[in-house]
Amino acid sequence: MRAFxxxxxxxxxxxxxxxxxWLPPPPQVEQFSFTPSSxxxxxxxxxxxxxxxxxxxxxxxxxxxVSSGEYSVNGGxxxxxxxTVVSGxxxxxxxxxxxxAGTTVTTTLTVGDKRxxxxxxxxxxxDAFSFSPAAVFNVTPGSSQTSNAxxxxxxxxxxxxxxxxxxxxxxxSFTSSPGTIGAGTxxxxxxxxxxxxxxxxxxxxxxxIGGTSAxxxxxxxxxxxxxxxxxxxxxxxxxxxVTLHLxxxxxxxxxxxxxxxxxxxxxxxxxxxxxxxETVSLTDGQTIYLQDLALSGGVSTTFFAIDGGTIEYDVTxx
Numbered sequence: 484m485r486a487f488x489x490x491x492x493x494x495x496x497x498x499x500x501x502x503x504x505w506l507p508p509p510p511q512v513e514q515f516s517f518t519p520s521s522x523x524x525x526x527x528x529x530x531x532x533x534x535x536x537x538x539x540x541x542x543x544x545x546x547x548x549v550s551s552g553e554y555s556v557n558g559g560x561x562x563x564x565x566x567t568v569v570s571g572x573x574x575x576x577x578x579x580x581x582x583x584a585g586t587t588v589t590t591t592l593t594v595g596d597k598r599x600x601x602x603x604x605x606x607x608x609x610d611a612f613s614f615s616p617a618a619v620f621n622v623t624p625g626s627s628q629t630s631n632a633x634x635x636x637x638x639x640x641x642x643x644x645x646x647x648x649x650x651x652x653x654x655x656s657f658t659s660s661p662g663t664i665g666a667g668t669x670x671x672x673x674x675x676x677x678x679x680x681x682x683x684x685x686x687x688x689x690x691x692i693g694g695t696s697a698x699x700x701x702x703x704x705x706x707x708x709x710x711x712x713x714x715x716x717x718x719x720x721x722x723x724x725v726t727l728h729l730x731x732x733x734x735x736x737x738x739x740x741x742x743x744x745x746x747x748x749x750x751x752x753x754x755x756x757x758x759x760x761e762t763v764s765l766t767d768g769q770t771i772y773l774q775d776l777a778l779s780g781g782v783s784t785t786f787f788a789i790d791g792g793t794i795e796y797d798v799t800x801x
Contacts, residue, residue: 524663537571547594568594652669782799
């Protein structure tokens with residue numbers, strides 16, 4: 484038995500000295516790669532497919548296998564089952580993108596002794612954020628309104644877009660064009676043009692970052708600064724009705740200057756400057772009655788304030 488082992492060792496040494504290898508070499512495949520090897524900002528749960536690559540090898544065939552995805556040979560059916568390929572075959576891989584924002588999925592294809600990867604990263608998402616205040620009221624029609632800056636945490640590179648206005652990231656110029664925002668903590672502001680008209684119209688601007696949205700809105704002046712003129716018999720009270728366009732809610736009314744008075748009913752409840760301010764509930768289309776004395780040879784002027792708006796009531800004698 485000892486002689487057998489010695490003979491086996493001697494035989495091995497002889498073969499080794501002759502350049503004979505114990506095992507055949509693994510299939511030799513030229514290094515290959517997918518172009519691009521990674522894609523960013525893809526939709527969550529979407530199917531991502533690499534380009535096709537032609538294989539070159541100096542062996543009759545080679546084993547092929549895949550992890551975290553599927554592969555296709557020569558445009559055939561995608562599969563995750565291991566197989567064999569030959570030189571000149573084309574291969575490509577595919578996988579399903581992550582279901583969460585800012586997450587990477589990598590597929591690895593192994594052919595013989597070489598491997599290549601293809602990755603996709605879903606568009607980044609943003610944590611919930613909001614503007615404070617989220618709304619401003621009694622603004623001038625057609626005026627430019629800018630929100631306060633909101634702090635946003637973004638997880639991975641994310642798309643950013645806006646409707647109804649413009650946005651600014653970290654103090655940059657305002658723009659309405661879609662873009663991208665990198666991972667990290669950022670400040671975002673919105674800018675819009677208020678509605679054109681006094682009918683308590685609301686303008687809304689909404690920014691969306693990686694699927695997370697926040698809005699900023701403005702409502703036009705509830706009562707426009709305006710002048711109301713009337714005329715009547717000298718030394719007689721002249722009453723004029725004014726229709727208010729406003730958001731339904733509570734408002735502060737008062738006479739701030741002059742000798743006139745106002746009433747919400749047109750009855751005997753007129754209030755003058757001595758009444759001070761009162762808070763009343765008003766609705767859109769509300770009628771308010773203004774009253775003042777028509778002075779002979781002059782103009783009687785009274786100023787009424789309704790929250791953000793002022794009505795100047797001018798009365799002249801006929």
